Amino acid sequence: MSRSFGFNTISPREKVARYILLAFVLLITIGPFLWQLSTSLKGSGEDIYTRIPRLLPSQPTFDHYKAVADTIPVWDYARNSLVVAVLVVGGNVIGASLAGFAISRLQFKGRKLVLGLFLATLVLPGEVTIISQYVTVREFGLANTLFGVALPGMIGALNVLLMYNAFRSLPIEVDQAAIVDGANAWQRFVFIGLPSVRGTISVVAIFAFIGAWDDFLWPLIVLTDPDKYTLTVGLQYLSGTFSNNPRLIAAGTMIAFIPIVIVFATLQRFFFKGVEEGAVKG
């Protein structure tokens, strides 16, 4: 599917120019991460402030990764982030597909109203209600708990709408045929609906995972006990409280960064397929 300018063939000169530009942008987008990775691996005796930057460490070492774990319970933080992310992914995949299916494929009174409610919340930036959301979570007795961090994001309105949109593109005749064959709503959901929206489900899952793993403001408000921090809050704690050693902070950021890159790189084909299916149109 080449839809670019003009025609399928491009001149060798254009090709070279494109690769040069691509390499330049690559340097800008990936360079800082590589620099941080390099800093995290440089030995304590190595001058990291040298005027002529050296990308490759001359005394490579994993010591700083160990030192991070001695300073803050970084692996516990990673586990905490994972727990929150798994809860949020599970909640969204289940809750949003069920609701999206019902709103798009089943007839019932109040359907339009329900859809309108989900649409209406989109104009509301999350930060506006973050304080009263904290009050709600506190009333549930979940302040300073990981479950309290995960709970409000477990079924996002945007994800319900994405699933609604995905189920809607399935032709109605398929449903009618299934009804004639005696399939009930649940069977139509499991055997007809779900298999046809796998692309969108993966987009929802990927974004729910990334969003929960990366989130900072909300866990910062909910969690007060350093034992319960997620990685992002823990990293801020590390850099703010304990350390002026850039190597140590670099190692900490890599511990938070590498898992999410692996997740994304592994699943990126589903993501870009979802983009082509129209799951990411804002």
Next chain:
Amino acid sequence: MRHQRWFTPWVLVIPALTWLLVFNLWPSINTVILSFTNAKPLGGGTFVGLKNFETLIQDEQLRWALLNSVIYMVVCLPFLTVLPLLLAVLVEKKLPGITFFRTAFYTPVVASAVVVALIWQWILDDRGLVNGLAEKLGVISGPLPFLSDQWLLLLSAISLTIWKGLGYYMIIYLAALGNVGRELHEAAAVDGAGPLRRFVHVTIPGVRGTMILISILISVSALRVFSELFILSGGKGGPGGRDNSVVMLIQQYSQGFEGNLGYASALSIVLFFVTVVPMLVLARLNNRGAQA
């Protein structure tokens, strides 16, 4: 015609609807209620009437935060509407290895704002990469205080937001470019239009709607900025707290014995109005453009 028991749809919808009511609708109402109280982060609080709003008007930090937000939005808008479109055109053609480049360009988006802000903190440090290189090249004689000067700090955070946003908006443009008809490009090429003219007269009109949508997204997210400024300023909001954003102020009032959720809620209401304005303006521009 219905083909299921009346309650079946509701069984499927109720979990999502419950979340919507408990974690979206009720907090919206409760924000307004709380803004008339002096509720404390650890519980308790009483009705204080309009006191929070009277404080708002005299809050110098809020004035700085609003000014910062406007600067943030005005600088981000041109860069983030144009650069990602150019990137999308660059990665649109399916050259060998293009998936790698697309994924790589998207990496800053999937990284946490905390992670990238800590990386940039190191790069912009007095003895970091940027100052080191600039001194080596003799462009500057002493390090530039990227992280301690009020305006340089704001500018550093803005650059970080732009850098982090490139890949995100690139993907949205990429999806939109797929809908710009190839025939139009070919017709224009046959008529002798070069790449630049086709970009201006075919590509840009083709993605106009997306551009407006993206402008809305950029404005709203610029006004909601938190992590970048928080981390780069070490949580302190710059010299004299003049580099705070509205969300940073909300966060500051949300914690500890000094915290005041009532005032934080009043600030949230300010945030709501501030973010709704550009949405309405740009949506209106879109409507007018569509009619013309």
